[in-house]
Structures are given as C-alpha cells and as structure tokens.
Amino acid sequence: MHEGSIPIVNAMSDPAAAVPVLEVSGLRTRFGPLRAVDGVSFAVAPGETLCIVGESGSGKSTVALSIMGLIPPAAGRVEAGSIHLAGHGELRGLADAAMAAIRGRAMGMIFQEPMTSLNPVFKVGTQIAEVVRRHQGMSRAAAHDRAVELLRLVGVPSPQMRALDYPHQLSGGMRQRVMIAMAIACDPMLILADEPTTALDVTIQAQILALIEELKQRLGSGIVFITHDLRVVAQIAQTVCVMYAGVVVESATTRALLRTPLHPYTSGLMASIPAAQPRGTRRRLPVIAGTVPNLAKLPGGCRFRSRCPKAFDLCAEVEPPLAPPAKGDPDRLVRCWLHADGVAA
Amino acid sequence: MTPLLDVADLAVHFPVFRGPLRRKAGTVRAVDGVSLQVFRGETLALVGESGCGKSTLARAVLRLQEPSAGQLRFEGQDLLRLDRRAMKAARRRMRMVFQDPHASLNPRLRAGEIVGEAFDIHGCTRRERDAGVAELLTLVGLGPEHAARFPHEFSGGQRQRIGIARALALHPSLVVCDEPVSALDVSVQAQIVNLLMELQERLGLSYLFISHDLHLVEFIADRVAVMYLGRIVETAPIQSLYAAPLHPYTQALLAASPSIDPDRRHQHVVPDGEVPSPLSPPSGCAFHPRCPFAIANCRAEMPPLLTLAPGHDVRCWRAGEWAAAPQRAAIPVGS
Numbered sequence: 304m305h306e307g308s309i310p311i312v313n314a315m316s317d318p319a320a321a322v323p324v325l326e327v328s329g330l331r332t333r334f335g336p337l338r339a340v341d342g343v344s345f346a347v348a349p350g351e352t353l354c355i356v357g358e359s360g361s362g363k364s365t366v367a368l369s370i371m372g373l374i375p376p377a378a379g380r381v382e383a384g385s386i387h388l389a390g391h392g393e394l395r396g397l398a399d400a401a402m403a404a405i406r407g408r409a410m411g412m413i414f415q416e417p418m419t420s421l422n423p424v425f426k427v428g429t430q431i432a433e434v435v436r437r438h439q440g441m442s443r444a445a446a447h448d449r450a451v452e453l454l455r456l457v458g459v460p461s462p463q464m465r466a467l468d469y470p471h472q473l474s475g476g477m478r479q480r481v482m483i484a485m486a487i488a489c490d491p492m493l494i495l496a497d498e499p500t501t502a503l504d505v506t507i508q509a510q511i512l513a514l515i516e517e518l519k520q521r522l523g524s525g526i527v528f529i530t531h532d533l534r535v536v537a538q539i540a541q542t543v544c545v546m547y548a549g550v551v552v553e554s555a556t557t558r559a560l561l562r563t564p565l566h567p568y569t570s571g572l573m574a575s576i577p578a579a580q581p582r583g584t585r586r587r588l589p590v591i592a593g594t595v596p597n598l599a600k601l602p603g604g605c606r607f608r609s610r611c612p613k614a615f616d617l618c619a620e621v622e623p624p625l626a627p628p629a630k631g632d633p634d635r636l637v638r639c640w641l642h643a644d645g646v647a648a
Numbered sequence: 649m650t651p652l653l654d655v656a657d658l659a660v661h662f663p664v665f666r667g668p669l670r671r672k673a674g675t676v677r678a679v680d681g682v683s684l685q686v687f688r689g690e691t692l693a694l695v696g697e698s699g700c701g702k703s704t705l706a707r708a709v710l711r712l713q714e715p716s717a718g719q720l721r722f723e724g725q726d727l728l729r730l731d732r733r734a735m736k737a738a739r740r741r742m743r744m745v746f747q748d749p750h751a752s753l754n755p756r757l758r759a760g761e762i763v764g765e766a767f768d769i770h771g772c773t774r775r776e777r778d779a780g781v782a783e784l785l786t787l788v789g790l791g792p793e794h795a796a797r798f799p800h801e802f803s804g805g806q807r808q809r810i811g812i813a814r815a816l817a818l819h820p821s822l823v824v825c826d827e828p829v830s831a832l833d834v835s836v837q838a839q840i841v842n843l844l845m846e847l848q849e850r851l852g853l854s855y856l857f858i859s860h861d862l863h864l865v866e867f868i869a870d871r872v873a874v875m876y877l878g879r880i881v882e883t884a885p886i887q888s889l890y891a892a893p894l895h896p897y898t899q900a901l902l903a904a905s906p907s908i909d910p911d912r913r914h915q916h917v918v919p920d921g922e923v924p925s926p927l928s929p930p931s932g933c934a935f936h937p938r939c940p941f942a943i944a945n946c947r948a949e950m951p952p953l954l955t956l957a958p959g960h961d962v963r964c965w966r967a968g969e970w971a972a973a974p975q976r977a978a979i980p981v982g983s
C-alpha cells in the first residue's frame with residue numbers, strides 16, 4: 304500500500320523469542336452452567352499475528368471478551384486462569400475503572416458486528432474523536448482532526464465528509480474501517496480483532512488485512528485475530544489455535560497446520576473449503592456432519608467425538624490432553640488420541 | 649431462450665441529505681443502468697466491492713426497493729407495471745435468502761410460523777400450511793418437530809436453513825441469495841452450499857447468488873456478473889472468467905482472493921487507491937483512478953459493455969487488446 308512511509312519499529316526476526324505482549328493461561332469462562340471457555344492458553348509476541356479459528360460457539364469471542372474484561376457480569380464470569388499484558392501485569396481481577404483505562408489505550412478491539420458496536424445516533428467522526436478525547440485528553444477540535452486523519456489512514460474515501468455520516472449511511476466495509484480507526488486511535492500494543500473481515504469482499508478484505516499488517520508493523524503490536532476463514536489464516540497468521548467446544552484442539556505454526564493438519568476437526572475444515580471442481584456433475588463439498596455439542600451438558604471423552612469419522616473406544620471414555628504429537632514436530636500441540644504417545648498405531 | 653429474469657437498464661438512486669437543514673447534498677447512484685439475465689435452472693453469481701450496489705440490486709429485483717428507472721421482466725411479466733396485489737402474487741415465485749440469519753428471522757415467531765408465513769399471506773388453509781411447513785423443514789434437513797421452536801433455539805446454520813425453507817415456500821422459480829453463507833462457519837457453509845445445490849437440482853431453481861467469496865462462486869455458479877460502483881463491468885461463464893478475466897477490476901478481484909497456501913501471500917495485489925465515493929463517481933470509466941492500464945480516453949468517456957466472446961461482456965476500453973492476446977494472463981495490479 305504505502306511502502307516506505309512507515310517507520311518500522313519492530314524489526315524482530317523471530318517473534319517467538321520475544322517477551323509476549325499477551326499471555327493467557329488456563330482461562331476458564333462460564334455463562335451459568337455453560338462452560339464457554341474451558342481451559343485455554345496461548346501467548347502472542349510483539350509483531351506476531353495469532354489466529355484463533357473454530358466453529359461458531361466454540362468460545363472464540365468469549366476468549367477475546369475475557370481478555371478485555373468485557374464479560375457482562377450478569378451473564379457470566381472468568382472463573383480461572385491468568386491474563387498477563389506486558390507492562391500492565393495481571394489483568395484478571397482489575398477494577399472496572401483500571402480495566403477501562405487499559406482498554407482502548409493499550410488494547411484495541413475490532414468487533415464482529417460493527418453495527419452493534421457503533422452507536423447509531425452519533426456521527427462516526429464524533430465516535431472516533433470521543434475515543435481519542437477519553438484516552439489522550441485532546442481538545443474537541445484536535446480530536447475531530449485526528450478522527451478525520453484516522454479515517455483517511457484506514458482508507459475511507461472523502462474522510463472529511465464521511466466523518467459527518469451516521470453508521471447506517473455507510474456500507475459494511477466502511478463501517479468496519481471505522482471500527483478499525485477506533486481500535487487503533489491510541490496506538491495499542493495489542494489488537495484483538497474478532498472476525499473483522501468476515502462480511503467483506505476480497506479487495507476490501509485484502510486491503511484491511513494489509514492495513515492491519517501495516518499497523519502491526521508500525522506499532523509493533525501483537526494481534527489476536529479471530530476468523531473462521533482458513534484462507535485468511537494462510538494470509539496473515541504466524542501461529543494458529545483451532546478451538547472446538549471451549550478448548551484448543553490444535554495449535555501450530557500456520558504452515559505446519561495448513562500443510563499437515565493433525566486433528567480430525569482441522570482436516571475436516573480444510574476439506575470443506577470450496578475450490579474449483581469439474582462442471583455438470585453432482586458437485587458437493589465434503590462436510591463435517593452434525594453440529595457442536597451442547598456446552599452445558601458436555602459428554603465425557605473427546606468433545607469432537609460425535610462428529611469425528613475416526614473416533615474409537617478410548618475417545619468416549621477419556622478426554623485427550625493437548626500435547627505434542629507422538630510423532631513429528633514437538634513445537635505443535637494436538638488434542639486427539641490418534642496422536643497421543645503409545646495409544647494408537 | 650427467454651430468460652427467467654430479464655433486468656434492463658435498472659437504476660436505483662438515493663437522495664442524500666446532509667447538515668442541520670437536511671439539504672439535499674447529492675444522489676447516490678447505487679444501481680446505475682444494470683442489465684442482466686438469469687436463465688432457468690442456472691446460478692448467476694453477482695460479485696463486487698462492498699457498497700457497489702449488490703444488495704440494492706437484489707432488493708430492486710423483488711421490488712422491495714422501488715427502482716428509479718429501467719425494466720424488470722420475470723417469467724414474461726413486466727414487474728414494474730404490476731400493482732401491489734399483483735406484485736405480491738409475483739413474489740410467490742421470486743424469493744430472497746438474506747445474509748444474516750440472526751437479523752432476518754423474527755425472534756418472536758416460531759420456526760413453523762416463519763416458514764409458513766407465505767402460505768398465510770397467499771390465503772392457504774391451515775392444513776395446507778402445516779403440511780407445507782413440515783415438508784419444507786424436512787427438505788432443508790430439519791424436521792417437523794422443529795416447527796414449534798423459536799429462532800434463538802437454533803444454531804446459525806439451522807437458522808439459515810429456516811431462512812431457506814421460508815424462501816422455498818410455494819415453489820419459487822427464482823431465489824435471490826444475498827450472501828447466504830457469509831455469516832456461517834466453514835463446516836456449516838459447506839452443508840448449506842450442498843443443500844442449495846441439491847435443491848436446485850431437485851426443484852429446477854434459478855439462483856441470483858450474491859457472494860464475496862470468489863472460490864465459492866467458482867464452485868457454485870454457472871455465470872458471473874461483476875459489479876463496480878453501480879454498474880456491471882464484466883459478465884462471463886465461470887470458466888472464461890476465472891481462466892481469462894478481461895476487466896482489470898475482475899483481475900484485481902481474482903488476485904486479491906486469498907490463497908490457502910501460506911507461501912503464496914499476496915504482496916502487491918491490493919488495488920491501489922481509494923474506493924470512489926458513489927456520491928461523486930469518477931468521470932469516464934469509474935475504475936480509472938485505480939486502474940494500472942488507464943489511458944486518456946478512460947478518464948473522458950465511459951466504456952460501453954461490449955461482447956468480446958460468446959457470453960462474455962466487458963466494459964473496458966482496452967479489453968479488446970487482452971481478448972486478442974489471451975496468453976497475457978498474469979497482470980500485475982497495484983504498484
């Protein structure tokens with residue numbers, strides 16, 4: 304996009320070696336009886352993009368909301384685990400006011416549905432300016448100018464004019480850019496993006512992915528990027544966590560995961576991606592049959608068992624641990640008995 | 649062969665008001681002279697940038713949004729001459745599936761009532777309705793026992809199945825699908841895509857299929873219409889479009905379409921420049937500010953939609969050069 308214009312502050316060649324921006328371990332969040340996130344751990348280095356992929360309802364957004372301290376207290380709570388943000392220490396248990404100060408300033412969030420996160424009765428420029436004013440104490444006029452500049456930065460055409468629009472006057476892609484402008488308004492060290500490109504078409508998606516990548520390079524931020532599109536993962540992620548029914552079932556570097564998926568759920572996902580096929584014939588996509596189990600009454604054993612084409616006796620009895628595969632790369636993790644030491648052939 | 653749906657020079661313009669006095673600031677030409685045909689039993693995909701007017705076009709085809717100009721023929725009828733009552737009857741045969749299965753189903757109605765709505769509107773008996781609902785729910789892979797449930801008791805994929813069942817009530821011939829799987833999981837997308845293809849084969853349906861997933865379009869559609877800023881810029885059968893796209897915007901779309909191969913990350917394929925505002929579209933060819941091949945004439949005059957190969961129409965002054973030299977395949981887009 305605008306090569307040369309970006310001072311690259313983060314020139315680290317090996318993000319994994321750096322001190323993580325964010326470290327989540329043993330995170331458990333429940334909504335009443337429903338264990339939405341049931342023991343999730345991962346770390347994100349500065350300049351690293353970690354993608355979380357997985358079925359709808361697997362707990363991806365809950366992970367993001369737990370990190371941001373945005374689980375509505377009336378609905379649920381973070382029960383266990385630790386959330387460590389570099390420079391700010393443990394976030395779990397911080398008072399609301401302290402959390403609100405960190406949110407928006409140190410962490411930016413781009414939500415799944417811009418329409419539900421933008422206020423319909425305020426102009427988009429005003430909403431962006433408000434974030435700037437709240438966290439950086441700028442004057443109203445300076446904040447408005449900054450809002451216009453941010454809109455330009457995220458590629459909104461005629462930003463002066465668009466700043467005066469209400470959210471419903473913008474198309475989906477434009478609203479998502481407004482969300483991104485708000486998320487990056489204070490140069491956050493961590494960006495949590497929850498399906499930011501899901502509703503967009505490819506050139507805009509490519510631009511927004513490039514934009515996020517550019518902002519990441521410029522700010523040296525770590526990014527947690529939630530998506531259900533493995534092609535997007537292939538484009539942007541260094542590492543991937545695959546979630547299913549509240550737990551991580553596989554994690555690896557992007558290349559390893561896409562080249563040789565180990566978990567049957569990951570393989571199923573890869574297979575169901577549409578690709579060109581000969582015409583005329585009864586074309587069908589391979590599917591993962593069935594649906595996600597009810598998280599409030601999970602059966603024992605492997606959570607994927609009811610949909611797994613490879614399930615065997617042990618799978619019904621004991622839940623497999625997330626562990627390095629018996630054979631192969633010790634740096635990756637998989638939660639499946641097929642890959643456990645000394646269990647299957 | 650006469651097309652099932654024949655759209656000619658269709659336009660939808662929105663007045664835009666701004667400022668404290670709500671003065672008219674201009675007109676958004678959301679759809680600006682679109683012509684396309686959908687033939688029986690085929691899937692025509694409509695692709696294009698966010699805000700280029702796909703949903704507006706889809707809504708205008710069903711007259712859920714009144715067109716500003718143009719002609720609409722469906723099953724031989726001139727839709728724009730129909731009064732409300734006759735239009736309601738025509739809508740039995742042309743239905744819509746929406747992108748967001750959360751927003752498009754009334755949360756206070758049970759699945760049976762949602763699917764059965766069309767039967768009520770068109771004055772069917774209770775018995776016909778219940779039988780129809782049971783049949784439709786079964787057709788989309790749910791069961792009659794789901795009729796008593798409310799939308800929130802279903803998963804996203806199941807809700808989209810209900811949206812499809814609703815659209816199939818009373819045997820439509822055309823179903824307009826506005827991004828029907830974009831909001832769904834990959835595994836559920838595959839289930840719904842298979843369902844749509846199976847229903848098409850069994851019921852002889854035609855689809856106008858709006859999508860931003862070019863890989864999915866390649867899988868599901870017979871022909872593609874590419875839209876840019878309210879106009880069609882290229883129409884072609886799937887094979888020609890993917891093998892030899894002739895419009896620079898189509899080439900950019902294909903180049904920007906992400907690959908599943910992590911070693912093929914796109915570096916310089918993002919079309920440069922800003923998406924033009926539909927409030928003040930560029931002169932001449934609307935793509936010229938982003939087009940790496942623009943020549944002087946492109947700024948001055950809008951190119952016409954020309955047929956360059958059988959079934960392959962392109963709106964570009966220079967497409968003829970590329971149609972004549974098909975080996976010139978990989979065109980670098982951007983800087």
Ligand SMILES: Nc1ncnc2c1ncn2[C@@H]1O[C@H](COP(=O)(O)OP(=O)(O)OP(=O)(O)O)[C@@H](O)[C@H]1O
Nearest residue numbers: 334337339358359360361362363364365366378598
């Ligand atoms: N506020 C809430 N109250 C009760 N249950 C909730 C709430 N928010 C989420 N859940 C439940 O927690 C589980 C995980 O939801 P979550 O939104 O994290 O999933 P997700 O992976 O983000 O799904 P999607 O891909 O659909 O966005 C789901 O079963 C969901 O119904």
Ligand SMILES: Nc1ncnc2c1ncn2[C@@H]1O[C@H](COP(=O)(O)OP(=O)(O)OP(=O)(O)O)[C@@H](O)[C@H]1O
Nearest residue numbers: 472474475476662678698699700701702703704926
């Ligand atoms: N009621 C309206 N009043 C004014 N402008 C509108 C209205 N509805 C749509 N528009 C404008 O018309 C243009 C086309 O919008 P439309 O929703 O049809 O685009 P789209 O191609 O479906 O985009 P997306 O891919 O984001 O869904 C946009 O510029 C939009 O802002």
Ligand code: SF4
Nearest residue numbers: 605608611618639640
């Ligand atoms: S543990 Fe068993 S059921 Fe679970 S994914 Fe592995 S093979 Fe399938």
Ligand code: SF4
Nearest residue numbers: 933936939946964965
């Ligand atoms: S008419 Fe000119 S500007 Fe438009 S697409 Fe063709 S070459 Fe590019």
Ligand SMILES: [Mg+2]
Nearest residue numbers: 363364415497
């Ligand atoms: Mg979510």
Ligand SMILES: [Mg+2]
Nearest residue numbers: 702703704826
């Ligand atoms: Mg739309």
